[in-house]
Amino acid sequence: MEGKRGMAVVTLVALVLGLMILGANHAEGAFSIQLNPCTLAQCIAECKKALQEKYLSATCATGSQGKFCICLG
Secondary structure (H helix, E strand, C coil): CHHHHHHHHHHHHHHHHHHHHCCCCCCCCCEECCCCCHHHHHHHHHHHHHHHHHHHHCCCCCCCCCCEEEEEE
């Protein structure tokens, strides 16, 4: 179970980095916010509050220390 979770986190990080590299003219960066439990609505609201007009997208992910929100902007 822990191996699958770790692989999911690695895949998610690789996806975010890939999007940042391929879409460098669109995305300036990515960061995470610890939210446990993470709901998509709460995640989007927190990312929009932090990034304001630079907000692009948000998603919830699960890591070894619980759920967190990933913001792209």
